[in-house]
Amino acid sequence: MRHILTLLIISISFLSCDSKVENTKTNNKQYITILGTAQDGGYPHIGCQKDCCAKFYNKTNKKKSVVALGLVDKINKQKWLFDATPDMHTQLATLEQHHLKTDKIIDGVFLTHAHIGHYTGLMYFGREALGKKDITVFAMPKMKQYLKTNGPWSQLVDLKNIVLTDLQHDSTMILNQQLKVTPFIVPHRDEFSETVGYKISGTKKTALFIPDIDKWKTWSKSIIEEVKKVDYAFLDATFLNQNEVKRAMSEVPHPFIQETIDLFKNESLETKNKVIFIHFNHTNPALQENSKKRIPIEKLGFRFANEGNNYEL
Ligand SMILES: [Zn+2]
Ligand SMILES: [Zn+2]
Numbered sequence: 244m245r246h247i248l249t250l251l252i253i254s255i256s257f258l259s260c261d262s263k264v265e266n267t268k269t270n271n272k273q274y275i276t277i278l279g280t281a282q283d284g285g286y287p288h289i290g291c292q293k294d295c296c297a298k299f300y301n302k303t304n305k306k307k308s309v310v311a312l313g314l315v316d317k318i319n320k321q322k323w324l325f326d327a328t329p330d331m332h333t334q335l336a337t338l339e340q341h342h343l344k345t346d347k348i349i350d351g352v353f354l355t356h357a358h359i360g361h362y363t364g365l366m367y368f369g370r371e372a373l374g375k376k377d378i379t380v381f382a383m384p385k386m387k388q389y390l391k392t393n394g395p396w397s398q399l400v401d402l403k404n405i406v407l408t409d410l411q412h413d414s415t416m417i418l419n420q421q422l423k424v425t426p427f428i429v430p431h432r433d434e435f436s437e438t439v440g441y442k443i444s445g446t447k448k449t450a451l452f453i454p455d456i457d458k459w460k461t462w463s464k465s466i467i468e469e470v471k472k473v474d475y476a477f478l479d480a481t482f483l484n485q486n487e488v489k490r491a492m493s494e495v496p497h498p499f500i501q502e503t504i505d506l507f508k509n510e511s512l513e514t515k516n517k518v519i520f521i522h523f524n525h526t527n528p529a530l531q532e533n534s535k536k537r538i539p540i541e542k543l544g545f546r547f548a549n550e551g552n553n554y555e556l
């Protein structure tokens with residue numbers, strides 16, 4: 244009797260332990276996972292003596308990684324990364340430890356553009372760090388040329404740490420039988436490369452990823468129509484509104500969250516629900532999960548990306 248009771252207790256404790264593990268995981272087989280939400284400079288931000296970053300140093304807020312998406316496919320045992328951020332080393336570890344462990348660190352990296360938050364993580368693939376061969380990096384023509392002809396990136400190409408694979412505007416890359424990716428050019432401060440957004444499609448759902456863009460009206464396409472075509476739209480949310488920005492907007496043009504809200508004001512709740520804000524500046528209070536500024540915006544139907552959120556494809 245005592246043996247049976249012990250067995251029962253052991254099996255119950257195993258069961259509860261098991262369900263706890265399950266809760267932290269997603270049951271989806273193919274999905275996007277958020278690996279970072281901050282603008283290029285990250286959070287805390289260099290040189291910031293304001294309240295926003297003081298809250299990191301007094302331990303009120305946690306560090307935020309720079310924007311990256313992981314694309315995870317548990318059916319085909321593959322994973323891809325969207326943007327190589329300065330936090331890439333830990334973001335790849337997160338992908339491996341919490342999502343999919345294979346013998347490859349990554350099946351490919353898609354780059355949006357040559358601003359520091361979006362490609363400098365490539366440095367970790369080089370001789371000083373990982374030093375492996377043949378990591379596939381998907382890049383647009385100018386981005387590719389920039390990496391090939393400027394050190395230290397050119398060394399990654401010469402040593403074949405990375406293998407550059409061509410992308411073309413509006414041309415679809417078939418990853419496997421279920422997943423495909425389409426880059427498209429968007430207007431942005433293109434000093435060193437063009438800038439793209441991505442459409443990422445699975446068998447059930449499609450996502451739009453536009454971490455950086457100038458004002459919506461400078462784009463030849465209608466963001467409203469583009470959002471309606473997809474299930475999720477991860478959109479540039481660098482600044483909350485004009486009050487947040489002391490610098491001239493011409494230096495750092497982005498659609499304010501407030502402007503995106505205004506643009507979508509006559510759209511259905513279903514459409515607003517597809518908009519998921521990402522790429523927050525350190526000064527943007529909406530970067531923080533518990534920000535009061537998020538509440539009225541969420542009540543309107545818009546959403547915010549948080550590290551660890553998963554979206555089924
Ligand atoms: Zn950026
Ligand atoms: Zn700050």
Ligand SMILES: [Zn+2]
Nearest residue numbers: 356358431455
């Ligand atoms: Zn940028």
